[in-house]
Amino acid sequence: MSGFTLGLALIGGLILVVLVAWNAWTTRRNTPRQPEAMRMDPTDSTVSVQPVTDFDPLAAPPNLTEKRPGLDALIDVLAAISVEAPVSGEAALAAMPPTRRAGSKPFAVEGQNEATLNWETPMAGQRYTAFQAGVQLANRTGALNEIEYSEFVSKAQAFADAINGSPDFPEMLDEVARARELDQFASAHDAQLSFTLRAKNTAWSPGYLQQNAARLGFVPGAIPGRMVLPAATPGAPAVLGLAYDTQAAMADDPAQSALREVTLSLDVPQVDRAEQPFVRMRDTAITLAASMEGSITDDNGQVIRAEALDVIGADLEQLYDTLEARDIAAGSPLARRLFS
Structure with a gap:
């Protein structure tokens, strides 16, 4: 074999080695890292596998109950609803609107418990001497607007009529202005x-x-x-x-x-x-x-x-x-x- 031919063979072999090495490196780089194998003592009978509870970042985990935050004049429009006689929790629940939103804003009704005097979401088996309906002034969708306020009034009025109550609504323009101010604050500090x-x-x-x-x-x-x-x-x-x-x-x-x-x-x-x-x-x-x-x-x-x-x-x-x-x-x- 001539020197020239031998040189070509060596070069070809070198190129092949480089290609194989490149292939191996590329494969290694593109193969995602895998978790380490769990090491357990075979004599340890206390090891068990338990399912992990799912968590949602904006909600309570399953099986963990938390009292719903009550209405608050700081971030809610409040409409007082007076009644002539105590109303049962069953009657209040039956009068609730099918949806708990006015537009994009949460809507809620609370009753004053006759026995405890606490404000709470109406419950069966309780009696209530007064009620208040509320709608949130602002959230990340924006400020409460006139259309949403009108929907709030309509829902609260329908609830009041169903329990023979008399609602007292605050001035719409004042509440909408308050909603805009709160929304501006929230947007600037989110x-x-x-x-x-x-x-x-x-x-x-x-x-x-x-x-x-x-x-x-x-x-x-x-x-x-x-x-x-x-x-x-x-x-x-x-x-x-x-x-x-x-x-x-x-x-x-x-x-x-x-x-x-x-x-x-x-x-x-x-x-x-x-x-x-x-x-x-x-x-x-x-x-x-x-x-x-x-x-x-x-x-x-x-x-x-x-x-x-x-x-x-x-x-x-x-x-x-x-x-x-x-x-x-x-x-x-x-x-x-x-x-x-």
């Missing part, structure tokens, strides 16, 4: 934060992400592709949300689904300040980025530096103070209703 965690090299499988998030206290949410960090108080909204591709979560073989980014979110007004939600959000992002070889970015893909996180934290402290000064503290029943 905060929904999110960080995006992006894989630097190898993608993640849903199982790999779930395993790493579970180590930090996250549990599966009610929606595929979502995990949440439960609050310390039963029935309270989740502290943080972690969302990824729904189709990847529902794939026939999730282990082969490749995730290159996930979103960590915080709905600031919904979560009690005492939970230290932003501190936990920042720590969660840093820990997950380190353990999964990812980077913390904003919606535009720009890396978020540690100093920027400190600035955000300082701004949130001012926001918490402002909400508390308005008697709408983050995580309170009023804040959860207003910012929904």
Whole structure:
């Protein structure tokens, strides 16, 4: 074999080796990271697998009851309804409108319990000496408008007629103006934060992400592709949300689904300040980025530096103070209703 031919053979062999190595590297890079196998002591008979309760970030978990926040003049239009004689809870429930909304605003009726004198949602077996109907002044859909106010009046009047009551409605223009002012305040002090965690090299499988998030206290949410960090108080909204591709979560073989980014979110007004939600959000992002070889970015893909996180934290402290000064503290029943 001539030297020239031998050289070509060596070059061809080298190219083949490079191609094989490239193929292996590419396959490894495109194969999503898998969760670590669980290690259990075969002699340990106490290990059991329990289903995880789904959590919704804006609702109470199943099987945990929480009293519905009562009507409040701070964020509701209130119409007093007087009655000549006590009304049974059964009669009040029968008179309720089929829907509990006036346009996009929640509508509710409360009665004053004859025995306890407390205001509450009417219940069977109780008697009520007075009632009040209410509609929320504002929420994230905007301020109460004239059409919604008129629908409120119509529903409250129909309820009053059914129980032989007499309603007293506040002036519409005054209430609509109050709704606009509250909506302006809420819009200026609403905060929904999110960080995006992006894989630097190898993608993640849903199982790999779930395993790493579970180590930090996250549990599966009610929606595929979502995990949440439960609050310390039963029935309270989740502290943080972690969302990824729904189709990847529902794939026939999730282990082969490749995730290159996930979103960590915080709905600031919904979560009690005492939970230290932003501190936990920042720590969660840093820990997950380190353990999964990812980077913390904003919606535009720009890396978020540690100093920027400190600035955000300082701004949130001012926001918490402002909400508390308005008697709408983050995580309170009023804040959860207003910012929904």
